[in-house]
Amino acid sequence: MTQLFQNLHHVCIVVHDLEKTVAYYxxxxxxxxxxxxxxxxxxxxxxxxxxxxxxxxxxxxxxDNVQIQLCDPGSLDSPQKHFLDERGEGVYHLGFEVADRDAAEAQGRALGLGVVARGKRTDGSGFCYFDTREKAGIVLEVRKS
Structure with missing residues (x-):
């Protein structure tokens, strides 16, 4: 069985003010x-x-070793907006690169992980956010670029 969460690609941080946060970094x-x-x-x-x-x-x-993503969820209703409203700024998800998006999603579902959001393109690239917030404290994502 392939390890889903081995190749960390990015850390996604939800923020109130994208420009201010970028300027600080x-x-x-x-x-x-x-x-x-x-x-x-x-x-x-x-x-x-x-x-x-x-x-x-x-x-x-x-x-050098990972991508940092800053996310301003805006004012519309989304899981990221809920996170920001309830917890404040912070790490919303970790994104892991996988060789096969479909197989990774199937493996996560087989492990009993619920899906928050998912997307797939014709070339097989895409993402799947698993609902791991309760036990992992954050969302875990698999993605294929």
Whole structure:
């Protein structure tokens, strides 16, 4: 059985003010920052609120061993917005790179993990957020770029 959560790709931090947070990181020498690169349309896209998902803003920074993602969830109803309102700024999820998105989602479901959101493109890339908040404290994501 392949280990789902072995190859850490990114840490996603939910924040109130994207520009202010990026400026602070840059003042510490962390950067450069870039907009999250959306790679195209999903053929499957199951999220709690598509409008909220579309409205979220992300900035990313690749450091030597991992990517940092900052997420401003905006004002629409989403799991990220709930997290920010209930807990304040902080790590919302860890994203792990996998070789096969579909197999990773199936393996997670077989382990009894619920799914918060998922998306898949025609080339097999995409993501699956597992609902691991209660036991892991955060969401765990598998993704294929």
């Amino acid at each position: 840059e003042s510490l020498g962390v950067g450069p920052w870039f907009d999250y690169p959306k790679k195209g349309a999903y053929v499957e896209f199951d999220v709690p609120n598509k409008a909220a998902s579309d409205a979220m803003r992300y900035k990313c920074c690749d450091i």
